[in-house]
Amino acid sequence: MNWRIKPLDEIIATAEKKSLKRSLGAFQLTMMGIGAIIGTGIFVLTAEAAQKAGPGMMVSFIVAGFVCAVAALCYAELSSMVPVSGSAYTYSYAVLGEAIAWMVGWALVLEFAVAASAVSVGWSNYFVGNIERMFDIELADTFTKGLYAGGLINLPAAVIAMLVTALLVVGTRESATVNAFLVLIKVAALVLFVVLAIPVINGENFEPFAPNGFFDSGGLGIGIAGAAASIFFAYVGFDAVATAAEETKNPQRNIPIGLIGSLAICTVFYLLVAAGAVGSIGAQPVSDASGIPLSPGSEAFFAACAQPANANLLACSDEPLAHVLDMIGWGKVAQLIALAAFLALPSVILMMLFGQTRIFFVMARDGLLPFNETLSKVHPKFGTPYVVTLITGAAVTIFAAFFPVGVLADISNSGTLFAFLTVAVGVMVLRRREPNRPRPFTTPAIWLVGPLAFAGCAFLLFSLPLRTQLTFMLWTGVGLLVYLAYGYRKSPLANR
Secondary structure, X not given: OOOOOOOHHHHHHHHHHOOOOOOEOXXXXXXXXXXXXXXXXXXXXXXXXXXXXXXXXXXXXXHHHHHHHHHHHHHHHHHHHXXXXXXXXXXXXXXXXXXXXXXXXXXXXXXXXXXXXXXXXXXXXXXXXXXXXXXXXXOOHHHEOOHHHOOOOEHHXXXXXXXXXXXXXXXXXXXXXXXXXXXXXXXXXXXXXXXXXXXXXXXXXXXXXXXXXXXXXXXOOOOHHHHHHHHXXXXXXXXXXXXXXXXXXXXXXXHHHHHHHHHHHHHHHHHHHHHHHHHHHOOOOOEOOOOOEOOOOOHHHHHHHOOHHHOOOHHHOOOHHHHHHHHOOOHHHHHHHHHHHHHHHHHHHHHHHHXXXXXXXXXXXXXXXOOHHHHOOOOOOOOOOHHHHHHHHHHHHHHHHHOOOOOHHHHHHHHXXXXXXXXXXXXXXXXXXXXXXXXXXXXXXXXHHHHHHHHHHHHHHOOOOHHHXXXXXXXXXXXXXXXXXXXXXXXXXXXX
């Protein structure tokens, strides 16, 4: 293993030589965090959580939120000390060494790029649904679904990915302004849902509370723990705030505010939304003839949901929040919720693409990617890393156009959890190695919070379906081969 480390002072000096424009404040960062967090997770994965955990998904939201909270405290300390782009990749380079940093950067591709493609496809589904309802027409599958779903190409998904890419090339402040507007739409939609669903809660809908138990021994990710591992996707995105450190005014103050503020706001919303969804119509999972719960996304699950007796179950809904309102008699408002999700999801795509391009930008600046001089170019007018943005946007567009959503959320979670795990280790190592280094934000009770963050991320990582864990290991292996073929030999640290 290659343990060569790039000192913190050198990382900051390198960033200053080829820096990005600082234009973001605490409010914009908090809005960016909320924009990245609230999206596919709460608007779509609520149904999957219901299938995995039943009403126990309330606990799943709490578990996932707690793990994110302790991880966010670790992120806040490191981001305030190292106010440059790169997030977990940069922190790992400074603390754990180049090889670990590369693995983290490679894993973050799963978090950001894969998630951006998945959300683009999710947005396409909302787009098609809203168009068909508004104009009473049926759009052909040929150009609205990928090959995996009986179509040819998912044009709406490809178009939204390209539009968001263009917006990011134009400028960070412009992107943040658009994002803040979309965040307001999402928050308004969730507030409306809570106001209408909470008053009709029926306590009987919470029983049995944990029909699938807490743990799953079958490798399918079923149970409260498995649902927490999937629901984690609903919180993913707050770390994208850390990737904007180099473009933030007074980052030592504003980055921690953006991280913790956005996570706190979203956690409150999620618990209220989950309570409203479960309490108003119930959330019992779909089972086979013998009473065994089915794995969400499986052929057997979709076949069961196609049966009239299961059609109205929360677990079988593609638009769970709109479905809940429709079931409790708010059909017109349900259409507004679906419209709000359609309008708001692009902000999630924006933040996922934003995070990915900043990770690649810093890796190129560090000399670990081929053609690093080209990839790390900053646009002379807009001040953005336009080359890497265009390349990343093209990749996300292709995946969105032709590949399925399927298990992408879980795959994305695997990369995120690995990155969070390394951040928890890094903040503890740095406390020992450089105890006197200035820390504008200090993680409270680090020797409690740090181990909790590490253990929580590891727990959720191993609660994911076995196929997801194997996919992550395969992806990591490919990344190590790429590093050994280029980065190991070409790194500036290799020739010292």
